[in-house]
Amino acid sequence: MIIVMWLFFAHTSRNKSSLMIIALLVVLLIPSGAKAQSVTHTVSLPIKETNWSEPIAIPQFDTTSGSLATIDMTMVSTISGSVQIENLDASATNVKSTLSALMKIKKPNGIAMMEFTPEVVSNDTFGAFDGVIDYKGNSGNTNYLKSTSTGTDLLTSITAEDAEFFEGDGTVTLEVSTEGTSQFIGAGNLESISNLEASAYITFVYTRQRPDLTINISTDGDFTIGEEEKITLTVGNGGTGPTIDDVTVTGTLPSGITPLSGTGAGWNCSFAGQAITCTTSSTLNKNSSLPVITIKADVDTNAFPAVSFSSNVSSYDDSDTSNDTDTVNITVVEAPPPDDDNDDDGSGGGGGGGG
Numbered sequence: 001m002i003i004v005m006w007l008f009f010a011h012t013s014r015n016k017s018s019l020m021i022i023a024l025l026v027v028l029l030i031p032s033g034a035k036a037q038s039v040t041h042t043v044s045l046p047i048k049e050t051n052w053s054e055p056i057a058i059p060q061f062d063t064t065s066g067s068l069a070t071i072d073m074t075m076v077s078t079i080s081g082s083v084q085i086e087n088l089d090a091s092a093t094n095v096k097s098t099l100s101a102l103m104k105i106k107k108p109n110g111i112a113m114m115e116f117t118p119e120v121v122s123n124d125t126f127g128a129f130d131g132v133i134d135y136k137g138n139s140g141n142t143n144y145l146k147s148t149s150t151g152t153d154l155l156t157s158i159t160a161e162d163a164e165f166f167e168g169d170g171t172v173t174l175e176v177s178t179e180g181t182s183q184f185i186g187a188g189n190l191e192s193i194s195n196l197e198a199s200a201y202i203t204f205v206y207t208r209q210r211p212d213l214t215i216n217i218s219t220d221g222d223f224t225i226g227e228e229e230k231i232t233l234t235v236g237n238g239g240t241g242p243t244i245d246d247v248t249v250t251g252t253l254p255s256g257i258t259p260l261s262g263t264g265a266g267w268n269c270s271f272a273g274q275a276i277t278c279t280t281s282s283t284l285n286k287n288s289s290l291p292v293i294t295i296k297a298d299v300d301t302n303a304f305p306a307v308s309f310s311s312n313v314s315s316y317d318d319s320d321t322s323n324d325t326d327t328v329n330i331t332v333v334e335a336p337p338p339d340d341d342n343d344d345d346g347s348g349g350g351g352g353g354g355g
Contacts (some may be wrong), residue, residue: 019261037317038072038207050101053177060168061206066241068111068167071155072205073102079119080146081196083182084135087126088189095186097122099145101198102179113174116151118198126187133191166206205220206354209241211284212317215249217311223299226335229258231328235295235313249278249293251311256303256332265291276311284315303332 061068083097100119104112127138129343135142145346155162165172182194218332223229233249247334249267253259253274262269262278267290278293310327 002142002344013206037210038205040203040205041324042201042203050178050180053175055173055175057171057173058204060170060172061208062165062169063167063208065244066117066162066208066210068158069156069240070158070205070207071113071166072203072207073105073114073153073155074203074205075114075151076163076201077101077103077116077148077151077198078148079118079120079196079198080144081120081194082142082144083122084125084128084140084142085191086129086135086140086191087127087131087182087187087305088133088191089187089216091187092125092127093187094125095124095184097124097143097192098183098185099194099196099262100181100183101186101196102181103160103200104175104177105202106175106177108175110175112205113155114151114153116153116200118147118149118151120147124286135191136195138146147320209286210239210317211237211241211243211286212239212320212323213247213284213313213315213318214238214323215311215313215326217326219328219330222331222333223303223307224335225299225301225332227299229265229297229299231258231297231309233264233278233311234289235293236282237286237288239286239319241286245309245316246279246281246313247284247290247313248286249276249311249313251276251309253295253297254303254307254309257302257307257309258298258300260296262293262295267291267293269293269295269353299328299332303330304334306331 077097079101081099083099085095085097087093087095089244098121100115100117102115105114106112122143123140124143125139130137130139134140151267158166180196180198182192184190184192187254214236218232218234220230233251235247235249237243252277255274257274259274259276260270263272264278266280266282267278268280269276276295280290282290284290289310306329308327308329309326312325314321314324
């Protein structure tokens with residue numbers, strides 16, 4: 001699950017250039033299932049006046065199904081408010097008003113995990129000061145502003161420090177802080193009042209490290225008709241995380257190759273005609289291989305002069321299925337003729353006697 005927050009803030013100022021508004025986000029995720037590749041959750045906070053800083057407790061990433069791979073953060077912020085401006089100069093002017101908010105999610109050490117600054121802009125033309133500060137008429141105006149924007153950040157390199165902080169079965173505490181600013185570009189003398197509310201919808205997604213299964217088929221060379229031959233299957237994991245479910249190997253032997261047995265430490269193999277299925281519940285860690293599967297089979301004349309055999313490996317959440325199949329081409333030869341140990345040269349007859 002992920003924890004996301006809505007933050008609303010409002011601030012009013014009669015200063016020429018002071019305005020504080022903020023929308024903030026906060027979140028992290030918590031795995032909602034033992035086999036979930038990623039987990040997402042949302043959280044909301046009520047309207048709060050800025051400036052402020054608040055600690056937030058977030059569940060850690062459960063490493064039961066693997067280590068943390070990435071943290072994906074998304075902020076959707078809507079800022080809504082009003083800008084009241086009066087031109088106090090004796091000449092007309094154009095004024096650009098900008099309201100913005102800097103939102104941060106910080107670790108306890110003060111390092112920001114994410115920063116996002118939504119803003120809303122208004123452009124106005126005012127006449128010379130009309131003598132009355134009423135934010136209307138020829139020299140004043142009141143604008144109601146609203147804008148929605150999205151910010152994203154992806155933490156793809158999980159350091160040992162990150163893992164120690166975010167992984168576990170407890171909680172982590174993050175700090176959410178807000179800073180707002182206003183800017184008015186135009187006349188040298190302006191009177192202004194700003195009102196602003198800001199919201200932030202934050203999503204943090206934990207993604208775990210995933211396996212990438214591979215399979216390799218090998219034989220001892222050519223197959224001989226009438227002989228018992230072997231096919232060896234090796235399953236490896238070139239991914240960033242371990243398997244979290246059963247690993248299954250399947251294949252169908254070609255005509256002329258009749259399966260006799262399938263064995264391998266931790267593997268359970270079965271046959272249905274020419275089809276072979278082998279399954280193991282053993283965990284396959286990254287950068288390692290499972291014990292080999294050895295298939296023994298009889299070879300008959302239907303396999304002559306060559307056959308091919310393909311096998312596939314599968315498991316939950318394999319990150320790349322393009323390398324899950326391997327094929328081997330097997331040359332099939334006839335058995336050599338038996339040796340003849342009873343040679344007969346035709347010289348065994350006896351001669352006749354003399355008179």
